[in-house]
Each structure stands twice: as C-alpha cells, then as structure tokens.
Amino acid sequence: MALATFARSGLRRGRGRGGDAAIGSFARETNALCEGASTHKFPLPSVENFTNMSYIASIRKVDHMNLWSRGIRTTPQNLSAQAAEIIAVDSDSEYESPRYPSLEATKPGEKPRVVVLGTGWAACRFLKGLDTKIYDVVCISPRNHMVFTPLLASTCVGTLEFRSVAEPVSRIQTALAKDPNSYFYLASCIGVDPDKHEVYCEAVGHAGLSHEPYRFKVAYDKLVVAAGSEPLTFGIKGVKEHAFFLREVNHAQEIRKKLLLNLMLSENPGVSEEEKERLLHCVVIGGGPTGVEFSGELSDFIMRDVKERYVHVKNYIRVTLIEANEILSSFDVGLRQYAMKHLTKYGVRLVRGVVKEVHSKKLVLNDGSEVPYGLLVWSTGVGPSDFVKSLNLPKSPGGRVGIDEWLRVPSVEDVFAIGDCAGFLEQTGRPVLPALAQVAERQGKYLVELFDKIGKQKGGSAFSAKDISWGDPFVYKHLGSMATVGRYKALVDLRQSKDAKGVSLAGFISWLIWRSAYLTRVVSWRNRFYVAVNWATTLVFGRDNSRI
C-alpha cells in the first residue's frame, strides 16, 4: 500500500541529487520540537523555561513578528546548558540584538552576497557559473563536496572509488576558497528569516568550539535554496533503523562495508545454511534507476568477484529487487522488458510486493510473507526534507518550496529555490518537475544566467531587484533517461516524456553511450581521469575487497 505510491510517479525519483540529506537528518531530530512551528502552534516561552528559551525570547524582543511564523527553526531544548547560558548572557548584555556570531549584511558599495544552501547538482551548477566579479558567494552545506549521483551505485561494490564520484565544492567555485569575502561553511541551515535577509546555521561536527552546537547567522542579498530532498520511507516501521539509503558517499561506504562483512562472516565455522542464505541475501526496495543500477552492479560483482574470491559461500549469495509496481516505470515498455529479462538472466530475482514493516533480519510484505535479508537498500524515491517542510514559505503541490517561472519564491524578496527542494506553485499552471539531476542542473544554469542579468542591472543587492527586467522564464526540456542494468548493458531512452515517441536503445551500445555520457559529465578532469582509471583497473584486476 505504502509503496504503491512511489512507483506511479516515475521518472528517476530516488536518483539522488542528495544535496543536503544531513540537513534533513538534523531536521529530523528536531522535528518533534518544531512540528507546530509553521502553523504557529509552538508554545510561547513561559517564565519557567526562560533560560532555555532566551534566544527565542531575545529575538521576540527585537522583532515585532513571531519568527516561528516565518520559518525560523531552532532547537531551544537541545541547547546545551552552557550554550544556553552564553546566549542568555549575550541577550542580557545586548538587549537589542543577541550577539550571535554572524556574517553581517553587506554595506552599500560592497559586492552583493549570494548565499547558496546546498552542494548538490543544482547548487553546484549555480556556483560553477556564478560571476564572482559581480557577486560574493557563501555556500552553506553539511558536506563540502558534490556527489556525482548517477555513478554512486558503482562505488558500493568497488567498480568505482568513492573519491572518483565526489567533487570538492571549492574546486567547482574557487572563489569559495580564495576570495576574501566568499566562504564555504560546513553547516546545516536551520532557519531562514526572509524579512531580515538572514539564514541561521549550525556547524557540523564537534571540534570543541566555544559553544556547541555552534550556531551562527549569515546575512544575504540573494538567497538560493538548493537544499535537496530526503528519501521517502512512507512511514514504514523499521526502514530508518535497518535499511541503507543510497544518496551520499558515506551511504555507499556503509553498504560496501556491510556487504564485505556479511561475505566474511558467513564463512565463520558453525554458521548454518539458513543463516548463510540470510546474510548473503541482498534486498533492494524500489525499481527506479538507482535500485536497478545497484542490483545490476551487485549481480556484476557476484558474477565476477564473489565467484572467484569467496568460493566457500558463492552459492548462497542472491539479489532480490522488490517493487510495488513496475521497474523503471518511466522508461519505454520495450526497455523495461529488456531490463527485466536481463536482470533475471543474471540472477536478480524480481518480486512485486509492498513492504509492510522492516525488522533487523527480515522484512514483512503486505501479503504477510517474510523476507530474511543480510543487506537492505532502500531506494523508493525522495520527498521534501523536514527543513523544507519547516520553512514558512509558499509550497508547491507535494510540499516543496513553491517557485514561479523565474525560480523565485514569491511573497518574499530575493529568495530563489532550485533542484529537488523546489516545485512550481499551483498558480503557475506548471507541473512539479521530477527530482532529477538534469532538472536541477538546468535550473542552476538558468538561475545563474538570471543572476548575471540582474547583477549587471544593479539588482544584486538586497531589496533592489524590484524594477529589473527578468527576461524569459525557465523552460524545462527533458533530454531523456539512461540506466545501466549490469554486465555491459544499459538502456537509453531519448523520448521527451513518458508518453512521447522517440528513440530508445538497449544493450551494449547503450552501455557505451551510458559510460561515455557520464564520463563527459563528471565535473573535473581529475575525476574524469580517475573514473576512467577505475573502470580500467576493475576490468583488468577486478574489484578491491579490502574492508576499509
């Protein structure tokens, strides 16, 4: 039932841009506290909990509007006693404005500052193109690199190395590292105040800074929200606890470690046949491109590496792909059939089913059948993150940040949203675009051209773009989809939409197209070189199975 939803929406959901999953995960923790935030239900601070609430209270003092109603998210109860005290002292001594560490607003005559939230496809395409002669730029994200998501599945089994698919953001936009007024902050954004033109952030990691969590604010002239999405779990019990997602490099690292661990543990003396079968049962939930490509990579790994290098247990390893509806539902029917035939031929069991609940060693389907597993990868598409949900900005159908045809967030000034976290508002009459890398990238490219235009018209500073000519709105043209199914075979679907006609290919030639297309898309020459070298060494030497 729950899974039935995702298959319908089709078109490469689950293929992660993955921009800011950690923002999501931060947000998740604090969700319970803030659930009522955007609907004004958060209780006013009482006298009793003043110390803990002093930051909020101090904001209230200076601000006639309740910040909560404008999407500010903080986690007062989570503040350590020490941090709360510091803030309390600050707000006592400086009644007018709490002395939160901050990057102050730019002054007249200075370059306007663009703040970008995220380091996914949309954010990085925008950053790459930004004219740093016109703008200073601050990028805020809990990870300092972009992930080349279409190749992430290949890293789980070692076809590619992790670093070959990660691109440091300071290489994509060198101003972040070099320009005196441009910065990259390794932090999660926890709130936006569009009126004050400020974002609130919490630094990642623990390094013993003066107070932790280390919070600060950054003033912007223009804000680009490209904070990505979160994996959908449909509220199914046990998914977050027991399944692996596949959207970040560390997810791929964990999957690889788990797979190698299970292969080795199943060789231990005394492990029963049944237990070996469970340990080596790899279950993939979701038949979108990520799920299919991961299954294909796994079957490749089994055919070539496990058969040769884990001889004692090679007959126990199996891959099952569970999908509620049809695999690769956005692809041409001929390609779908090809994919199913190919996967089945190389040992991937395709099961139509809906997951009811997940336990540590087995999952239960809606029909009551139980599926024991050793590794569970969950890839059923993405939805708005808790951070996006918490923002008190207009929303698109489906709960993303609502944008107009120029990717602006209406009702507030100088805020733009792109990528997975953004969707056209209902009143634009346009459909919400699929959560695809190519959508995100195109939006980043469009927006940076728009910024160039408004910058040249002196509209770059805060509150100064009212009388600007915005030019042509954003138009998305789908270029088609690709997916590999393993064993040197791939699908290429060049139709512009699900129901359109057009060229579609499957087989070895498609696989060559798939590889060359992605190789040219890899951002830097360094990684392009490493991807090629990884592919070559995998071919010659097989995959590395050091568990590091």
Next chain:
Amino acid sequence: MALATFARSGLRRGRGRGGDAAIGSFARETNALCEGASTHKFPLPSVENFTNMSYIASIRKVDHMNLWSRGIRTTPQNLSAQAAEIIAVDSDSEYESPRYPSLEATKPGEKPRVVVLGTGWAACRFLKGLDTKIYDVVCISPRNHMVFTPLLASTCVGTLEFRSVAEPVSRIQTALAKDPNSYFYLASCIGVDPDKHEVYCEAVGHAGLSHEPYRFKVAYDKLVVAAGSEPLTFGIKGVKEHAFFLREVNHAQEIRKKLLLNLMLSENPGVSEEEKERLLHCVVIGGGPTGVEFSGELSDFIMRDVKERYVHVKNYIRVTLIEANEILSSFDVGLRQYAMKHLTKYGVRLVRGVVKEVHSKKLVLNDGSEVPYGLLVWSTGVGPSDFVKSLNLPKSPGGRVGIDEWLRVPSVEDVFAIGDCAGFLEQTGRPVLPALAQVAERQGKYLVELFDKIGKQKGGSAFSAKDISWGDPFVYKHLGSMATVGRYKALVDLRQSKDAKGVSLAGFISWLIWRSAYLTRVVSWRNRFYVAVNWATTLVFGRDNSRI
C-alpha cells in the same frame, strides 16, 4: 619522563606493521578481567556466578589443567546473557566438550592446517610464500587486508588514496578465497590452547548471528602468531581518548577527516583568532619516522594545498613536532641534522619536551607549559598488545612472545611467532629485534621456507615435527632505513646498525630512491599502479579535499 623512554630505543619504532591493533583494542577492554590470568590470580568461578562462568567451568570439567594458566583468554563477564545461556545449555548437553562452533582438527591423511594470526607484514609475507600444495591455511585477523604502513602517512593528507596502501589478504594468498579447506576469518583471536592445538576467536562486527559476540574455535597443526603490537602511551592520561594513532587505514581516514573539519570550522563566522590558532595547530608526538613523515606530509599539504584552497585561514595553520629526545634517533647524525633543518625551514616547529597529560583541547608538558591543539597524532613507538601479554607463553625481554633462533616458541609444540609480537628469548643471547617492517617481512620469509622444509619431511601435522632437521637459524641483517621529510626530500641510511659506518644520503635523490624503493615493494600490480597514479595526480591537480 614517560616519553624519555621511547626515544632511546630508536630504530623505527612506531613505524607500524600494525598487524592486529584491533586484537589489541579488544584485549584492552577485557584487560581488567584478565590481568591476573598469566599469573594464576584469576579467581575460580564461584557457585554464585556459575551461569556467567559456565564456559570456563565447562572447560574445566573436561580439562585437568586450568586453561587460564595456559593463556586462554575469554571474557566471561562480557558475554551477553543470551550467549552465556547458549554456552550453558551446550555444556550441559555435551558434558565432555562444549559445542562451540569449530573448525575441527585435521584427520590423518588430510593436509596439515597452518593457522596464522594477523595480516601485517610478517603474516602476509608468510602467507604469500606458503606452499598450499602442502598445507591448508586459515588466517584470522580483525582486518581483511594488509596495510603498506610506510606509505600510510601520505594518505592522511590525500597524497595517496587509502585503497592504494591496502592489499586484500585473499589477493596475497588466493588459497584463502579458493581452496576448499583454507579460510580467512574476520575475527580477533582471544585465546590459545597450545596443548589442545586450538585457538579461540571472536568474530568482528554485528550481523545478527545466532549469538553475539560470535565465538568459535579453530584447531591447528601449526600456529603462526603474527598478531602485531600496540601503540605505547606510557600510561599518560588522555592519550587514548584524545589523540589519533597512525597504524591503520581507519586511523588515517579519521586524521584526514579531522584535519579537513578543523580547516572548515575555523572559517566559521565569529571564531576568535585564538580559537583558529588552536583548531589549526597540528601536534605530532614522537620524532620517529612515522612522526617525521607525517609532519613532512602535513607541511607539504599546507605549502601547496592549504595556501591555495583555504586562503581565509592559511596563516593560522602550524605543525609542531614534540620529541623527548632527538628526532630520528636511529639515523646517522648528519641525516638527523638535515631533517631538522629541512623540517624547520618548511614550517614544522620542533620542540623537545615530555608529555605529562592530554586534555581535549590542550596537552600539558612536564615543565608545566600548555600546548593547545586541534589535531593530535601520537606516534611514540609500539609495545606488546594485551593479547600478547595475556598469553601464558615464555616471554622475551620487553614482554613479547619469546622465540628461539628458529622462531619457534619453546616449551610448547608447533607454535611459532614472528613480527612485532615476537622477540628472542633471553637465553638465546640475541637482542630483541626492532619493530620494523623489514624485520617482520624477513621473519615471514624465513618461516615459510622452514615450513616448506618441515612439510616436505612430513613434519607438517600436529606433534610430528620433533625429529625434523630444522636447518639454519634465522639471521637478521639490517638493510638500512629511509624516511621522507616532505617537499621532495628524503633520508636514506644504509648503515647496518646505529653505530656502524656506511653510506647515508639526504635530499632529492634520496627522495627518488625512497619513492622507487617503496613503489617496487608495494605488494600488487594494482596498487603499484594506483600509487603511481595518485602521485601523478597529486602533482598535477593537488590533493583531494572532499571530506568523505
């Protein structure tokens, strides 16, 4: 005071073979329980704690000797209730022998089984050469790869990639993956019973096996203990909590993450000058080759990558190397002076001092001075692991497993020890060899030739090598030492001992020798290729700074 010790012993201590640090770390946890083990002080199980102690008790039932007195280490109090129960049931139902999962002893007519503990230099050299037509082999280690330790320091800053210095053990000895009766077990050895010819093991990781920790026993015909050593901390308070060691790939990964984290956090708005200086103060304790090479790599990284890519904070980063005595004390005096001059020139501050205690943000020297730090790497040599200490076998001066000239452990049959964990017994009249890769490798090579010899004389099975001619004893000839000091400079000291005369070189040519020597020593062609590729891309593109 405490640190004064390590500098004296010289000769590349701290250069980790690092074979089985995790064995050590397991052992450390259980140390409190077993401290009295080798001296017979462990209390007999009383009636009250019978359930928990049933495993021990059941061994006692079948065995006239107290196993503790022969070096068995188990951790009864650590057993989960469930595991304890299983063992209790087992020992009830099978009075004679607890039904511990096991790899049973070989039968007459079968190939004799060699059990190797460890995957460091000694173990891997032995494994590589073992004639699997004569022997079956079982390797037991908490890591499934060998680490090419001389190049580990380079991976901390990204000059080399982690996988380029890790070699899967199943590639070094393919029989482990392929032969029907040879195995690799990802486990820590927790005890040895030389009389029964069995080792006791605990599987690494949690995969939901029938009972966890998952323990099993393996019978051997011949046992090779190559379980490595542990970093020395001299009981200094706070070292284990706050400092990083540098002996395993995951240590290097953590150091790299921490360094990049500190670089990024120090850019946060509002971080004080003092705090930036602390965060970016990298302190290395111990001036052996590991400490010096790591300092050199850091200074390289700062000169080239930080200056270009962390412009906002580049003036705050510093490296301090603290040593109680002289750096590189085993090297020729000319080379030492060269190294000191070179390091100082490139910004490494050399401090003579002894660490008294370590706190989370600062360390205190014996003279009372305080040194704030952001990253602390501890590399003051190695000593016997708790596992080695717990074994009730003869010991060498310094507490290693005592061996004779043929690397045999006398007083028990069919047990051999090589590498860091082994030392010549006092009665052999030979000195304990330094904890060096070349010692370990040479011992592995010698021992495998010995095994070939006794195998061919039908002495491979348990208790069958009494009348074998053992041939020439092991003789160690030191080939010299090398160390890089960063910025394309290295030291090469070809003297056979500290006080001998011989060739010694320093500078660029030495650096070329250093690089080519290690490149040819890298185990596999795959990694040789990757090391070369990493070096080339570091030269062309600089180091990768994705924090993954």
